[in-house]
Amino acid sequence: MVWGKKTTVDAEFIAKAAASASVVIMPARTFGPEECVNLCAALRSSHTLTELGASGHAVGERGAHALGELLARADCSLRKLSLGDANFGDAGVLALLDGLAGSPAASLEELDLEFKGLSAACAAPLGQLARALPSLRRLTLARNALGDAAAAALGGGVAASAAPLAHLDVSACDLGEAALASLGAAAR
Numbered sequence: 001m002v003w004g005k006k007t008t009v010d011a012e013f014i015a016k017a018a019a020s021a022s023v024v025i026m027p028a029r030t031f032g033p034e035e036c037v038n039l040c041a042a043l044r045s046s047h048t049l050t051e052l053g054a055s056g057h058a059v060g061e062r063g064a065h066a067l068g069e070l071l072a073r074a075d076c077s078l079r080k081l082s083l084g085d086a087n088f089g090d091a092g093v094l095a096l097l098d099g100l101a102g103s104p105a106a107s108l109e110e111l112d113l114e115f116k117g118l119s120a121a122c123a124a125p126l127g128q129l130a131r132a133l134p135s136l137r138r139l140t141l142a143r144n145a146l147g148d149a150a151a152a153a154l155g156g157g158v159a160a161s162a163a164p165l166a167h168l169d170v171s172a173c174d175l176g177e178a179a180l181a182s183l184g185a186a187a188r
Contacts, residue, residue, distance in 0.1 A: 009035040016045035036063030038081075040070045041093040047077045055112060061095035064088070068099020071106045071133070082112035082140075090122040097125055100132045107135045114161035114169070115143040123150030127157015134162035140169040151179035155186030 008030040017023045025031045033105060043049055067083060070076055084092050099105055122148060129135060158165055187188040
């Protein structure tokens, strides 16, 4: 349990984050779309942050788009990202993908989208996201209602990515045996 009143991510916090190698935004902090956009703006001139943990925070489409734009920069040092809350959903993935705008520069290695309210309709965009992140090695999609229908689209995207994923977590995604076999075949 977190004690005390909630604090916002302010200019001082953003300045410290831009100078750090790893930042995890705790639940006691208010971190929404505006704070996410401001943090991304500060990180454009910072090349030290390699890990950002903003899971459990409602970054919205604006925040996801800003993170995508940041990741698309050739000078972005971010390698590990977790973001969004259970309402991030398909719209958040689409905004992140739109921010990337097909940039081959993205060097993100790990993306955690566990329990983000993703549906089967998001499988093709998730596959596109895997292709848009050529350095991606770990993708966590656990606890999303992807279902069997998502396996082929997701598998196609994973198979078409520049380099193979070393780890794809689809635990508790309502995937049956045939869907898992399909993903395994795509991974080969």
